Amino acid sequence: MRFAKGHGTENDFVILPDPDGEWDLGAAEVAALCDRRAGIGGDGVLRVVRTKALGEPLEGAAASALRCEWFMDYRNADGSIAEMCGNGVRVFARYLRESGLVGDTVFEVGTRAGARRVTMEDDGEVTVDMGPVTLLGPGSAELADGPVRGVRVSVGNPHLACRVARPVAEVDLGRPPVLRADEFPEGANVEVFREVAPGLLEMRVYERGAAETRSCGTGIVAAAAAATPEGEDAEWTVRVPGGVCTVVLQEGEARLRGPAVIVAEGDVRLPVAR
Numbered sequence: 001m002r003f004a005k006g007h008g009t010e011n012d013f014v015i016l017p018d019p020d021g022e023w024d025l026g027a028a029e030v031a032a033l034c035d036r037r038a039g040i041g042g043d044g045v046l047r048v049v050r051t052k053a054l055g056e057p058l059e060g061a062a063a064s065a066l067r068c069e070w071f072m073d074y075r076n077a078d079g080s081i082a083e084m085c086g087n088g089v090r091v092f093a094r095y096l097r098e099s100g101l102v103g104d105t106v107f108e109v110g111t112r113a114g115a116r117r118v119t120m121e122d123d124g125e126v127t128v129d130m131g132p133v134t135l136l137g138p139g140s141a142e143l144a145d146g147p148v149r150g151v152r153v154s155v156g157n158p159h160l161a162c163r164v165a166r167p168v169a170e171v172d173l174g175r176p177p178v179l180r181a182d183e184f185p186e187g188a189n190v191e192v193f194r195e196v197a198p199g200l201l202e203m204r205v206y207e208r209g210a211a212e213t214r215s216c217g218t219g220i221v222a223a224a225a226a227a228t229p230e231g232e233d234a235e236w237t238v239r240v241p242g243g244v245c246t247v248v249l250q251e252g253e254a255r256l257r258g259p260a261v262i263v264a265e266g267d268v269r270l271p272v273a274r
């Protein structure tokens, strides 16, 4: 099967073109592809499928995706399904453009969180209209080095964004955060962030379905929203281990801008032997 590999601020993905929905991709296959020793390696898989060939109902928040030609079928490295990926959707857009599947510089991509408009910028970056960002009240988690408190945020997918007083490099993200089931029945991505200067955040993330990653676009938006006084608009630059993105928060919605590159293309055997 053909594949490509790409990343956005080093949040890296295996891209599987499956325009007509011929692959029934199971969790074990996704995990094998994302394995960094026995597979290709990645924080997740982006299956590139025509929305009409997806083969699953798109209802509720996902329904607006029905108007999009292309759908980003996102899988975490452990094979679980996620609603949205802010770095992934930029990489997905880059792949659609580079492979000639889309000719426009502004277009929409279908996701399980709904249609997301992407803009290919002249400087090589990609901007995504991330849709509504919803603050859901306080939440908490137990990290390897102690408890943290934060804000529960939905960016289409669930987050706990925690402001910390110390440099984020000092936080131990070596073990999966323990979350409360009543706060996060579907699990969550956990961000720790610190305001290092006005308008500048540093952030690290432990992703649901993966582990600590070098970046998380929806997590960057969640941290920016948690750092902003409620009800206000704001613009943030967010520094993560894999690079830098910017977030504009306006009237309860977010726009995320950052790099997205394709680094390799080739053939992979499915199933990947482990």
Ligand SMILES: N[C@@H](CCC[C@H](N)C(=O)O)C(=O)O
Pocket: 011, 043, 044, 076, 081, 082, 083, 084, 085, 086, 087, 088, 157, 158, 189, 207, 208, 209, 210, 215, 216, 217, 218, 219
């Ligand atoms: N890395 C992504 C988020 C991927 C999904 C996440 N792990 C989840 O399960 O919600 C991003 O850039 O947003």
